[in-house]
Every structure is written in C-alpha cells, then in structure tokens.
Amino acid sequence: MRKTVEQIAGDTQGISFAFPVYVFEGKGGGPTAYLQAALHGGELPGVVAIDALMPMLRKAELQGRIRGKITIVPSANPIGRAQYAAGDLMGRFHFGTQTNFNRDFPLLSSPDDNPEYLLDQSTVDQRLKARLVALSMGHDIVLDLHCDDESLAYLYVPTVLWPFMQDCAAAMNMDAVILWDGDCGAAFDQASIDPYLGAPTERARFDRRVVSTVEYRGLADVDAALAQHDAEGLYRLLVMRGVIEDAAVAPSKPFRGLTSPIENVEMVRAPCAGALLYHVKPGDRVEEGQKLVTIVHSPGEVDGRLDVLAPQAGLILTRRNRRAAYSGDDLLKLVGSRPSATHRPGALED
Ligand SMILES: [Zn+2]
Structure with missing residues (x-):
C-alpha cells in the first residue's frame, strides 16, 4: 500500500488543506x-x-490477492470538515461560495480528459472537486459514501448501470436502490458516469462499471458493529466484482430490496414551521392519507397542530434528525409506486 497526502491550496495566503x-x-x-x-x-x-x-485490504495485499488497483480516500473533504459555526458542523455547503460540496463537479466529455486544467482558475472547493475527479477517473468501480439524517441503507444508481449493479446492492446489504439519470446538478456520481455515456460500448462497459452514491443510514448510525458490517459488504462487493480474490467469501443472495426510479420519491415538505412529532420512521410502510408527521405550529392553541399526510402509499426511506422545521423544510422521503406530483428534475435535495 502506498500513502500519499493531497494538498489543496486555500483561497488566501497561509491556508491549505x-x-x-x-x-x-x-x-x-x-x-x-x-x-x-x-x-x-x-x-x-x-x-x-x-x-x-483497511485491515482486510492490507491482509489481502500481503497474501497477494488484490488484482485491480484500489484507491481509498477515507475523508474526502477537509474544507467542509473544518466548517464549524457556533459548535455545529456545517459541511454541506462551502462557506465561501455557498455551493453544495456534492454539486458542480467538472463534467468531462471523455474519461481521458484531465480535470486538473481547472486547478489554477477556481476557488478552493472547485480545486478539491477537480482533484477528486482526477483521483477517481479511470476506476471501474466508484463508490461515494454518504449518509442521510435518519435512514435506511440505500444506493443512488445511474439507470444505465441497472440491473447490472444488483449484485452490488446485494453484497452491501442495501434496503433500497434509487435509480436516476440525466442531470443531478453535477454531483460526484454524475461526474463519474457522464464521461462514459458517450463512450464506445467496449469502453463504457456498463455491465461491469459501478458508480454509486451510498447512503449508509443516518448520521448517528456510527458504531463498531455497523462499521464492521458495512466493511464486510464493501469487501464482498470487491470480491464478487473480481478486484480481490477470496474463495472464503460466499456469493450474495439476489437483491431483494426496493428498487425505484427517483421520480417516485416523495419529498414530503413542511407546510408551516413548528415542532415535529413523527408518527413514522424509516422502514415503515404507509398507506395513502396516513398521518406522517404532526407539526405543532402554535403551541397551546386549540388548533395549533397540523397533520401532514402521505401523498401516496409507500416505504418511508428517511426522516429528519432534528425536530424543528421551517416552512418548506424537508420532513422525510417516501418511496411510492407512481411519480410524485411534486417531483422536480435534478437531485432530490439542494
Ligand atoms: Zn453527504
């Protein structure tokens, strides 16, 4: 294994990441x-x-069982990781440009393009994005590990890679897969698949390519057992796809989770501000019209509560981890069986 340290120059003298x-x-x-x-x-x-x-990879390397190159970036955003404001980590948007760290990645027209031509003429967050694309481009399997607020484990998968990636969803023990295509605001996964969409079939190899944003449940789902479970899932995927040799790893059973186009995801939003009393949690199945959340908007008043109902039947995928909402705030994601009436093109969230 080789360790290198990437340096990203800041936008002012004396700062680098x-x-x-x-x-x-x-x-x-x-x-x-x-x-x-x-x-x-x-x-x-x-x-x-x-x-x-990492210990599994080190062992596989020692035993000569790693076939394809594996590149690991355990913590991809030192800029966002340092953005604390009044005690809260605020790593979603770059403070300087107000841009989501997972939007506006450089979109290459071909996997052979070099995104580093952007390095000299951009802000620090854009330099980071160009560097991450440069590090990842050319790999057959690209996984971007995120998590939601409170959530099931699910994947975002480009439609062009489905159903080929069913083995990955099964290997990683995912509860659900959300299929998307088109423009999602140039998120990292779009930057990873876009250059191959126009490539010849023998180069694109969608039957063996893997690109996914992985949502590893919720922000607080951090413990030793889950870490080990998820590591074993990643390792199983690498073995099943032939990156690592390991005869001891049994093939996964077929993927039995939910698969849905992104259009069928209901982003249920708060019609008013208030305190949130959730009646459902991730994994629950609900009927159309079922009570999802009660918003206490005028505490103490006779009519101070408002119920938010399910716009269609489906599976609760996520919910907020905070219990306060502003008007228009996202409350939860519900995966239905028909397109959401409020679906808008692009990514589900800003
Ligand atoms: Zn994220």
Whole structure:
C-alpha cells in the first residue's frame, strides 16, 4: 500500500488543506476500485466502514490477492470538515461560495480528459472537486459514501448501470436502490458516469462499471458493529466484482430490496414551521392519507397542530434528525409506486 497526502491550496495566503489517499496497486488483471467518504465533511458511517475495511485490504495485499488497483480516500473533504459555526458542523455547503460540496463537479466529455486544467482558475472547493475527479477517473468501480439524517441503507444508481449493479446492492446489504439519470446538478456520481455515456460500448462497459452514491443510514448510525458490517459488504462487493480474490467469501443472495426510479420519491415538505412529532420512521410502510408527521405550529392553541399526510402509499426511506422545521423544510422521503406530483428534475435535495 502506498500513502500519499493531497494538498489543496486555500483561497488566501497561509491556508491549505490536506487529505490522505491510500493506494493498493494490485497485481493486475482485475477491475479497479475507488472509494471515498464524507464528501460533506461529517458522514461518519462511511468513514468508519473504510477504517474497518483497511485491515482486510492490507491482509489481502500481503497474501497477494488484490488484482485491480484500489484507491481509498477515507475523508474526502477537509474544507467542509473544518466548517464549524457556533459548535455545529456545517459541511454541506462551502462557506465561501455557498455551493453544495456534492454539486458542480467538472463534467468531462471523455474519461481521458484531465480535470486538473481547472486547478489554477477556481476557488478552493472547485480545486478539491477537480482533484477528486482526477483521483477517481479511470476506476471501474466508484463508490461515494454518504449518509442521510435518519435512514435506511440505500444506493443512488445511474439507470444505465441497472440491473447490472444488483449484485452490488446485494453484497452491501442495501434496503433500497434509487435509480436516476440525466442531470443531478453535477454531483460526484454524475461526474463519474457522464464521461462514459458517450463512450464506445467496449469502453463504457456498463455491465461491469459501478458508480454509486451510498447512503449508509443516518448520521448517528456510527458504531463498531455497523462499521464492521458495512466493511464486510464493501469487501464482498470487491470480491464478487473480481478486484480481490477470496474463495472464503460466499456469493450474495439476489437483491431483494426496493428498487425505484427517483421520480417516485416523495419529498414530503413542511407546510408551516413548528415542532415535529413523527408518527413514522424509516422502514415503515404507509398507506395513502396516513398521518406522517404532526407539526405543532402554535403551541397551546386549540388548533395549533397540523397533520401532514402521505401523498401516496409507500416505504418511508428517511426522516429528519432534528425536530424543528421551517416552512418548506424537508420532513422525510417516501418511496411510492407512481411519480410524485411534486417531483422536480435534478437531485432530490439542494
Ligand atoms: Zn453527504
């Protein structure tokens, strides 16, 4: 294994950011893989899963069982990770540009383009994004490990890679898969798949390519057992796709989770501000019209509560971890069986 430290120059003198990258070269002949975590600075389930995965990779390397190159970035965003305001980590948007760290990645027209031409003429967050694309481009498997607020485990998968990636969802023990295509605001996964969409079939190889944003449950789902479970899932995926040799790993059973186009995800929003009394949690199945959340908007008043109902039947995928909402705030994600009446093109959230 080789460790390097990437340096990203800040936008003012005396400031720079650094993050380590670990590369297992492999002996050749297998697909290659790139894993990164915490692009928003604080999604720790993926970080600790990678930490639990590393001993397995070191052992596989010692025993000569790594075939394809594996590149690991355990904590991909030192800028966002440092953005504390009044005690709260605020790593989703770059303070300077107000841009989501997982939007506006450079979109290459071909996997052979070099995104580093952007390095000299951009802000620090754009330099970080260009560097991450440069590090990941060319790998057959690209996994971007995030988490939601409170959530099931689910994948965002480009439609062009489905159903080929069913084995990955099964290997990682995912509860659900959300399929998307088109423009999602140039998130990292879009930057990873876009250059191949126009490539010749023998180069694109959608049957063996993996690109996914992984949502490892909720922000607080950080413990040793889950980290080990998720590390084993990642390792199983790498074995099943031929990156690592390990005869001791049994093939996964077929994927039995929910698969849905992104249009069918209901982003249920708060019609008014208030305190949230949830009646459902991730994993619950609900009927159309069922009470999801009661918002206490005028405490003490006879009519001071408002019930938010399910717009259609489906599975509760996520909910907020805070219990206060402003008007228009996202309350939960519900996966239905028909397109949401409020669906808008692009990513589900800002
Ligand atoms: Zn994230």
